[in-house]
Amino acid sequence: MSDVLVVADHRRGELRPVSYELLTVGRELADAMGGDLRAAVVGGDVERFAEKLDCEGVDAVHTVAGGEEFNHDVTAAAVTALADAFDPAAVVMPNSVNGLDYAPAVATRLSLPLVTDAVALDYEDGLTVTREMYGSKVETVIDVTSEPVALTIRGGEWPAAEGVGDAAVEPFDVDVDESSIRSTVRGFEEVGAGDVDISEAEFVVSVGRGIEEEENLDLIEELAEALDATLAASRPIVDNGWLPKNRQVGQSGKVVTPKVYLAIGISGAVQHVAGMKGADTIIAINTDPDAPIFDIADYGIVDDLFDVVPELIERFD
Numbered sequence: 001m002s003d004v005l006v007v008a009d010h011r012r013g014e015l016r017p018v019s020y021e022l023l024t025v026g027r028e029l030a031d032a033m034g035g036d037l038r039a040a041v042v043g044g045d046v047e048r049f050a051e052k053l054d055c056e057g058v059d060a061v062h063t064v065a066g067g068e069e070f071n072h073d074v075t076a077a078a079v080t081a082l083a084d085a086f087d088p089a090a091v092v093m094p095n096s097v098n099g100l101d102y103a104p105a106v107a108t109r110l111s112l113p114l115v116t117d118a119v120a121l122d123y124e125d126g127l128t129v130t131r132e133m134y135g136s137k138v139e140t141v142i143d144v145t146s147e148p149v150a151l152t153i154r155g156g157e158w159p160a161a162e163g164v165g166d167a168a169v170e171p172f173d174v175d176v177d178e179s180s181i182r183s184t185v186r187g188f189e190e191v192g193a194g195d196v197d198i199s200e201a202e203f204v205v206s207v208g209r210g211i212e213e214e215e216n217l218d219l220i221e222e223l224a225e226a227l228d229a230t231l232a233a234s235r236p237i238v239d240n241g242w243l244p245k246n247r248q249v250g251q252s253g254k255v256v257t258p259k260v261y262l263a264i265g266i267s268g269a270v271q272h273v274a275g276m277k278g279a280d281t282i283i284a285i286n287t288d289p290d291a292p293i294f295d296i297a298d299y300g301i302v303d304d305l306f307d308v309v310p311e312l313i314e315r316f317d
């Protein structure tokens with residue numbers, strides 16, 4: 001009982017980025033616990049997903065057939081059965097809409113303690129899990145005193161697993177009684193149909209209240225275009241109705257993990273930082289040298305955005 005079982009996340013035919021972060025977490029935990037890393041994927045094109053999940057450090061990939069899209073009853077039954085069969089010390093799931101849907105059911109069925117929304121894990125004298133509370137203003141560290149344990153992890157907090165492994169791909173049969181399936185996904189309707197998903201973007205140009213007026217947004221849009229980046233914003237911009245909700249980065253918006261995050265006229269409030277601190281490189285433009293965004297920025301320009309942005313456009317257009 002020292003293996004770690006991680007459960008990949010997928011939506012509309014694609015593995016979600018958090019799946020690869022789960023593999024990183026799983027490998028770290030499995031090393032600490034002295035066991036194997038088992039990855040599982042339930043539903044969708046499981047064979048294609050299994051190939052992608054076979055990253056460096058993965059010992060086995062378990063595939064469970066189960067419809068095209070996520071289904072609560074199928075996933076809860078499959079993960080419970082996998083845990084019954086392999087007796088892992090930890091079952092690690094994504095803290096996504098899907099993960100939060102089935103993780104409590106799995107934990108209840110297996111009588112496991114469940115710690116959700118982990119942002120850091122440590123395993124020295126037993127497992128400790130760090131979570132954020134009160135709008136990311138406070139960190140709590142939880143000692144998990146019993147094993148096995150169920151966890152959900154926040155996306156964007158760990159690096160994605162890479163490389164190609166040589167894991168055994170093992171189809172796993174779960175007998176799900178049709179009559180036990182009480183809910184199904186009827187379809188998808190994207191918020192702001194046809195708009196981009198900022199959480200998938202590699203380069204995000206994000207704008208905050210420093211922009212002052214709605215018409216000044218054109219300048220930032222022009223820069224985003226010149227840089228081939230995706231436009232996002234802090235909450236006040238969205239609250240003002242200047243950009244749609246699906247462009248909001250942060251605690252009550254989306255979590256983004258781009259290679260580059262350019263924050264323009266954004267102060268760096270904790271609720272904003274909660275959505276972008278996982279970016280590889282953070283660049284900030286702000287007139288205030290004491291703005292908290294500079295505490296996490298890799299590069300900073302202390303200057304007026306209305307001077308800096310036109311120069312950047314000229315340089316990159």
Ligand SMILES: Cc1cc2nc3c(=O)[nH]c(=O)nc-3n(C[C@H](O)[C@H](O)[C@H](O)COP(=O)(O)OP(=O)(O)OC[C@H]3O[C@@H](n4cnc5c(N)ncnc54)[C@H](O)[C@@H]3O)c2cc1C
Pocket residue numbers: 135207208209210211233234235236237248249250251252253254264265266267268269270271272275285286287288291303304305306
């Ligand atoms: C429950 C809750 C949830 C929240 N969720 C979110 C969330 O998901 N996302 C989010 O972003 N916020 C969220 N907030 C709001 C958050 O607390 C901040 O109010 C918000 O992030 C501030 O946005 P801002 O940085 O754009 O504006 P401000 O804090 O007003 O910062 C504007 C910055 O622009 C700079 N500036 C001004 N003029 C210029 C100029 N000409 N050139 C360069 N810089 C300039 C200023 O120095 C300042 O640092 C939430 C709050 C609560 C209570």
